[in-house]
Amino acid sequence: MPNTAxxxxxxxxxxxxxxxxxxxxxxxxxxxxxxxxxxxxxxxxLCALYVAYKYFSGNTGMPALxxxxxxxxxxxxxxxxxxxxxxxxxxxxxxxxMIVVVTVISLxxxxxxxxxxxxxxxxxxxxxxxxxxxxxxxxLVLSSNIFETYIFWELVGVSSFLLIGFYYDRPTAVAAAKxxxxxxxxxxxxxxxxxxxxSFQAHTLDFGRLINNLSSFEHSPFTEPPVFLGLPLVDWGxxxxxxxxxxxxxxxxxxxxxxxxxxxxTPVSALIHAATMVVAGVYLxxxxxxxxxxxxxxxxxxxxxxxxxxxxxxxxxxxxxDIKRVLAYSTMSQIGYMMFALGTYRxxxxxxxxxxxxxxxxxxxxxxxxxxxxxxxxxxxxxxHLVHSNEMKDMGGLRKQLxxxxxxxxxxxxxxxxxxxxxxxxxxxxxxxxxxxxxxFIYTIALFTSGLTAFYMFRLYFSVFWNKPATGHPxxxxxxxxxxxxxxxxxxxxxxxxxxxxxLIVGGHPSVHSSIGLxxxxxxxxxxxxxxxxxxxxxxxxxxxxxxxxxxxxxxTAAYHKFYIDELYLFVTKKIIFNCIGRPAAWIDRNIxxxxxxxxxxxxxxxxxxxxxxxxxxxxxxxxxxxxxxxGLAILxxxxxx
Amino acid sequence: MIPLxxxxxxxxxxxxxxxxxxxxxxxxxxxLMSVELILNSVNINFIAFNKxxxxxxxxxxxxxxxxxxxxxxxxxxxIAIIINLYRNIRSVDVExxxxxxx
Numbered sequence: 076m077p078n079t080a081x082x083x084x085x086x087x088x089x090x091x092x093x094x095x096x097x098x099x100x101x102x103x104x105x106x107x108x109x110x111x112x113x114x115x116x117x118x119x120x121l122c123a124l125y126v127a128y129k130y131f132s133g134n135t136g137m138p139a140l141x142x143x144x145x146x147x148x149x150x151x152x153x154x155x156x157x158x159x160x161x162x163x164x165x166x167x168x169x170x171x172x173m174i175v176v177v178t179v180i181s182l183x184x185x186x187x188x189x190x191x192x193x194x195x196x197x198x199x200x201x202x203x204x205x206x207x208x209x210x211x212x213x214x215l216v217l218s219s220n221i222f223e224t225y226i227f228w229e230l231v232g233v234s235s236f237l238l239i240g241f242y243y244d245r246p247t248a249v250a251a252a253k254x255x256x257x258x259x260x261x262x263x264x265x266x267x268x269x270x271x272x273x274s275f276q277a278h279t280l281d282f283g284r285l286i287n288n289l290s291s292f293e294h295s296p297f298t299e300p301p302v303f304l305g306l307p308l309v310d311w312g313x314x315x316x317x318x319x320x321x322x323x324x325x326x327x328x329x330x331x332x333x334x335x336x337x338x339x340x341t342p343v344s345a346l347i348h349a350a351t352m353v354v355a356g357v358y359l360x361x362x363x364x365x366x367x368x369x370x371x372x373x374x375x376x377x378x379x380x381x382x383x384x385x386x387x388x389x390x391x392x393x394x395x396x397d398i399k400r401v402l403a404y405s406t407m408s409q410i411g412y413m414m415f416a417l418g419t420y421r422x423x424x425x426x427x428x429x430x431x432x433x434x435x436x437x438x439x440x441x442x443x444x445x446x447x448x449x450x451x452x453x454x455x456x457x458x459x460h461l462v463h464s465n466e467m468k469d470m471g472g473l474r475k476q477l478x479x480x481x482x483x484x485x486x487x488x489x490x491x492x493x494x495x496x497x498x499x500x501x502x503x504x505x506x507x508x509x510x511x512x513x514x515x516f517i518y519t520i521a522l523f524t525s526g527l528t529a530f531y532m533f534r535l536y537f538s539v540f541w542n543k544p545a546t547g548h549p550x551x552x553x554x555x556x557x558x559x560x561x562x563x564x565x566x567x568x569x570x571x572x573x574x575x576x577x578x579l580i581v582g583g584h585p586s587v588h589s590s591i592g593l594x595x596x597x598x599x600x601x602x603x604x605x606x607x608x609x610x611x612x613x614x615x616x617x618x619x620x621x622x623x624x625x626x627x628x629x630x631x632t633a634a635y636h637k638f639y640i641d642e643l644y645l646f647v648t649k650k651i652i653f654n655c656i657g658r659p660a661a662w663i664d665r666n667i668x669x670x671x672x673x674x675x676x677x678x679x680x681x682x683x684x685x686x687x688x689x690x691x692x693x694x695x696x697x698x699x700x701x702x703x704x705x706x707g708l709a710i711l712x713x714x715x716x717x
Numbered sequence: 718m719i720p721l722x723x724x725x726x727x728x729x730x731x732x733x734x735x736x737x738x739x740x741x742x743x744x745x746x747x748x749l750m751s752v753e754l755i756l757n758s759v760n761i762n763f764i765a766f767n768k769x770x771x772x773x774x775x776x777x778x779x780x781x782x783x784x785x786x787x788x789x790x791x792x793x794x795x796i797a798i799i800i801n802l803y804r805n806i807r808s809v810d811v812e813x814x815x816x817x818x819x
Contacts, residue, residue: 692818694811695740695748702736 079146081122082164085174086213088119089181093206100199108199109192112206113185119209120178130171143167143283145219157278163219165282169361169438173216176445177351179566181209183559184346187453190553191342191460201241201340208234212351216358221270222280224359228266228323231355232259235347239339251335258332262322269315273366276301276309286365306372313366313373316359317380324356325407326414327384331641333407337399341459344399345452349406350445357413357441364434367417374421378513381415382520384408387638389527393534394624394635397465398455401535402448405491408524409444413437415521416506419513433513436505439575443498446566447490453560454484458539461550467535471543471616476550479557481540483564488536490567492529492602495595501571504595511594525598529605537613724765731758745802745809749795756788 092115100108148163185205192201211230218224233256240252274280277288289309301308318329325333336348347353360367360377367373385408392404419433457480462469474481490497493504503525510518612619624631633639689700731754738751760781767777803809 687819690819692815694814698739 082126082146082166085119085122085126085178086164086210086217088115088122089206089213090210091115091206093203093210096199096206097203100203105199108202109185109189112202113182113189115206116178116182116185116209119213120182123174123178123213126166127171127175130166130168145283148219151223158274158280160222160280161220162223164217165219166217169358170216172438172442173358174213176442177209177212177216180350180445180449181205181212181346183449183453183563184342186555187345187456187559188340188342190556191456192340197241201238204234204237204241205343205346208238208347208352212355215355219282220280221274221282221285224362225263225266225270228319228355229263231352232256232263232323235259235336235352238343238347239336241340241343242338245338247335248338251332251338255332255336258329259322262319262329264319265315265322266319269312269317269319272308272312272315276312282362286363289366290369307370309366310370310373313363313369314376316363317356317367317373317376320356320359321380321414322356323359324353324410324414325384326356326380326411327387328640330384330388330407331644334395334400334403334637337397337403337465341399341452341456344403345449345456348403349448349452353406353410354413354441354445357410357417357437360414360417361434361438364417364420368420371421374418376418378415378418378422378517381411381413381418382517383411385411385415385524386520386527387411389524389531390630390634391637392531393527394631396467398458398467398470398535398539399452399465401467401531402451402455405451405528405532406448408528409440409448409491412503412506412521412524413440413444415517416440416509419509419517422513432505433509435575436502436509439505440499440502442573442575443490443502443567443570446563446570447487447497447499450483450487450560450563450567451491453556453563454480454487457552457556457560467538470539472541472545474540475545476547477540477552478549479552479560483560484536484540486564487567488532491532492606493525493598494529494602494606495599496571497568498566498571500595500599502575503598505575507598508594522598522601526601526605529602530609533606533609534613537609541614542616721765721769724761728758728761728765731755731761743810743812745799745811745814748811749792749799753788753792756784760784 092112096104096108096112104111144166146164146166148161150159151162153159185202188201188205192198195201208231211227211234214227215224215231218227236252236256239255240248242248270280273285273289277285279285279288303311306314320326322329333348333353337344339348367377388404388408388411392401392408395401395404414437416433416437420431457477458470458473459465461473461476464470486497490499493500495501507518507521507525510521612623636642735751735754735758738754739748742748742751763777763781763784767774771777799809802814806813808814
């Protein structure tokens with residue numbers, strides 16, 4: 076790739092926007108801030124699309140073999156001859172795909188926010204934060220070094236914190252921002268320790284060499300890998316890295332921050348908490364995929380955490396009444412899907428030709444999910460602006476008032492439910508066939524989750540747009556809010572036809588495109604069943620939902636309260652950690668540390684109180700002291716010290 | 718010629734008279750005069766030692782000339798301070814100027 080400076084533009088334009096709007100936005104560019112931010116991002120998006128186009132069309136003759144390019148590498152912090160933190164840009168199939176996803180979704184959100192956030196007091200600040208987030212996310216996907224990834228990872232966390240707490244005058248938003256930051260920071264601690272373990276083993280932080288060194292290490296028959304508590308050290312490192320990814324991706328049991336994060340502005344939820352940031356964990360596992368597939372233990376951790384998150388979140392989503400929370404849980408469920416697809420590799424029978432099908436399915440689902448989930452959130456934003464409430468019971472019969480949002484929402488619901496020919500069908504099909512070949516139990520869970528997904532998405536759809544008689548006239552919607560919806564709807568409808576498996580393999584065999592045949596029948600049938608049940612319950616107002624809830628009362632109550640996981644966390648932190656660790660630590664601080672300091676201060680005060688009488692204010696006394704002192708010194712030096 | 722120790726007795730007496738005045742007088746001008754006595758006793762010492770021990774040199778004489786000059790300057794400053802003190806507290810008694818204490 077000659078002359079690649081424009082790749083840096085992708086990264087630098089958003090951060091330039093952040094600096095510009097953050098420093099001068101409030102005073103000088105108030106009204107234009109949104110336009111400036113959007114224009115900068117538009118150029119950045121064009122560059123990203125160009126890079127992806129050049130990358131994927133570069134060697135069409137051989138669709139299988141795609142190279143990994145490392146550009147602009149420079150040593151940033153050097154620890155020694157063989158260990159340094161380098162800053163570089165890495166272009167390979169998944170990062171090329173991710174820059175397209177991130178810039179396109181971010182651009183749609185920028186454009187949508189032009190209308191949605193208009194008239195906000197902190198309009199420029201909002202666009203500055205969006206720029207910061209876009210920059211950090213692009214840096215995260217483009218970094219060539221695991222430590223560079225970590226730096227951008229934290230930056231992403233900070234910008235997420237800032238945007239969740241955007242309405243800082245609402246106590247719930249402040250609490251949600253704090254919660255998101257603490258939970259993900261806690262998980263990031265695992266990530267950092269994992270990085271240290273892996274780099275200690277591999278003697279490098281660079282992705283390519285890290286993967287090479289550790290794979291050869293594992294396969295070597297002569298060296299016994301170091302073991303800690305029954306697992307090889309490398310596996311511990313990978314599990315810790317996975318914990319970091321699970322925190323950012325809101326996987327069970329670190330998912331508690333995601334539903335609360337919906338306190339942020341809705342376009343932010345679409346960008347950060349649905350389409351881009353929360354898939355960072357999936358991206359991280361995919362980035363280190365050759366390492367994560369080394370041993371069965373690590374694969375099983377990934378597999379089961381993903382599957383449990385997918386199922387649990389789908390069950391909870393069926394009972395929530397806040398439209399954004401339903402979408403949040405559905406995001407968590409879909410990310411669980413992507414994650415467990417990455418954990419299927421080791422379970423395939425050895426005869427299988429193409430064991431990378433799980434990887435491809437996961438990346439494909441990440442791609443399509445970004446479109447339809449962002450679309451769902453933006454539609455939710457339109458709905459919330461009209462109704463001024465997040466509660467589903469305040470909505471209903473909106474199909475006349477919001478015809479465009481209605482169509483878009485329907486397309487997105489069909490896509491997420493996996494109805495052909497919408498995009499979600501293809502990606503989900505790939506994941507399900509990976510699950511089918513890997514493990515029947517996981518396949519059952521995945522299939523059941525898929526049915527639940529269809530059910531809760533159409534529960535939402537029917538409750539919002541049908542349920543009550545449709546009244547009113549079409550609501551005038553600004554053009555900047557309509558265009559992103561239309562573009563995303565096109566993506567959600569047709570992204571499935573991209574021949575993904577041809578695009579994604581680095582230096583391997585071309586993937587046999589999983590022919591969609593009979594194996595597609597059960598998921599579609601179960602999705603249709605879910606839609607049918609949702610229609611039966613919510614198409615018209617009736618007492619059927621209450622009866623259904625009563626029939627599954629135990630499960631319903633538990634799911635409504637999110638399986639009491641929040642309460643469990645509160646119990647552990649407030650009752651156990653605060654009482655057993657916090658209070659003793661506070662006691663030591665108050666009594667021993669403070670006591671020492673207070674004692675010193677008291678002693679000083681006492682001594683000065685006793686000797687302050689010397690300072691009488693009478694000049695002649697001082698003259699006496701002076702004379703006595705001089706006389707004493709004279710005697711000392713004349714007679715005693717000779 | 719008068720023996721050296723006679724002159725040293727004189728300067729010692731002058732020094733302790735000045736000391737006594739410095740510690741016992743209450744009037745600040747008298748205290749200033751006592752300080753002048755002390756300085757002059759030192760001057761006498763310088764002159765005597767110069768005359769009796771190193772008659773061919775002049776350092777002692779110059780030193781006493783410097784001390785006289787500095788004493789004159791000091792007196793000017795001290796009297797300025799005393800005038801200000803008097804303006805503030807309407808007294809030149811050191812006992813009554815004892816605000817600067819703990």
